Amino acid sequence: MTVNGPGDHPRSLFEAPPGTGNGPAALLRVHGLRAGYGPARVLHGVDLELAAGEMVAVLGPNGAGKTTMLRALSGLVRGRGSVLLDGTELLGRAPEEIVRLGVAHVPEGRGLFAPLTVEENLRIGAHLRPAAERAEDMRRVLAWFPVLRAHLSQPAGSLSGGEQQMLAVGRALMTRPRLLLLDEPSRGLAPVATRRMFDVLRAVGSHDRVAMLLVEQDARLALEFTSRALVMESGRLTVGGPAGWPQAGRRPSLFRPGR
Numbered sequence: 189m190t191v192n193g194p195g196d197h198p199r200s201l202f203e204a205p206p207g208t209g210n211g212p213a214a215l216l217r218v219h220g221l222r223a224g225y226g227p228a229r230v231l232h233g234v235d236l237e238l239a240a241g242e243m244v245a246v247l248g249p250n251g252a253g254k255t256t257m258l259r260a261l262s263g264l265v266r267g268r269g270s271v272l273l274d275g276t277e278l279l280g281r282a283p284e285e286i287v288r289l290g291v292a293h294v295p296e297g298r299g300l301f302a303p304l305t306v307e308e309n310l311r312i313g314a315h316l317r318p319a320a321e322r323a324e325d326m327r328r329v330l331a332w333f334p335v336l337r338a339h340l341s342q343p344a345g346s347l348s349g350g351e352q353q354m355l356a357v358g359r360a361l362m363t364r365p366r367l368l369l370l371d372e373p374s375r376g377l378a379p380v381a382t383r384r385m386f387d388v389l390r391a392v393g394s395h396d397r398v399a400m401l402l403v404e405q406d407a408r409l410a411l412e413f414t415s416r417a418l419v420m421e422s423g424r425l426t427v428g429g430p431a432g433w434p435q436a437g438r439r440p441s442l443f444r445p446g447r
């Protein structure tokens with residue numbers, strides 16, 4: 189990891205590594221992102237790039253602005269600066285439009301409808317998709333998360349924590365995202381369930397070329413499963429480097445994907 193003071197970091201630390209993207213252009217380009225709540229400014233200029241299929245973790249202390257960054261990217265909090273998804277500006281658009289453009293957000297706490305069934309929750313995720321493609325979307329998600337098939341008619345609230353997290357991710361995948369934002373996906377999960385979840389996330393990311401930006405408190409887990417890790421402090425990304433390093437067998441290169 190390389191440590192840099194705010195504002196003097198080499199941009200390369202926050203860019204998508206070569207070879208992980210769809211050519212020279214990153215899928216996501218965030219530049220100078222600022223956001224907050226009323227007069228309280230939380231993000232003070234975030235720069236970040238993400239390639240298709242890349243999985244990047246954002247670590248950092250409580251209150252640093254990680255959740256706010258995800259919320260700004262998905263339109264839940266108003267942002268200033270620039271957020272380009274494949275060249276299309278997302279800032280200023282409604283959250284539903286941003287979903288339509290290919291960004292899905294799994295919030296902290298999962299945001300499931302507990303009294304509704306698993307199937308109903310998944311169908312809610314698909315409501316913006318063309319009707320003709322929803323059956324295929326459902327088949328794909330159940331193939332990624334076979335455990336959900338056995339519980340399709342059960343209320344979401346009756347599932348275990350791990351199953352609920354899979355449902356939340358499955359519901360997000362029903363939108364066929366190009367970018368998946370995950371806020372603390374391991375929170376409240378047993379280690380076995382967490383690892384299973386991350387295995388599936390990695391498989392989806394590399395198979396479907398879904399880029400993933402995840403906020404994670406468990407730094408060890410994040411560094412093991414993602415290709416890059418960034419640290420947010422006081423509303424800025426201040427440290428970045430390759431995930432996995434310095435584990436044995438992994439070259440300590442900033443640009444080597446961790447997958």
Ligand SMILES: Nc1ncnc2c1ncn2[C@@H]1O[C@H](COP(=O)(O)OP(=O)(O)OP(=O)(O)O)[C@@H](O)[C@H]1O
Nearest residue numbers: 225228230248249250251252253254255256257403
């Ligand atoms: N809805 C809100 N209204 C006002 N202030 C908020 C709101 N949500 C968060 N904040 C404040 O914004 C700052 C950043 O919070 P945020 O949740 O983005 O940080 P975080 O890095 O995700 O922290 P944590 O790991 O604790 O979730 C904090 O000072 C927090 O109190």
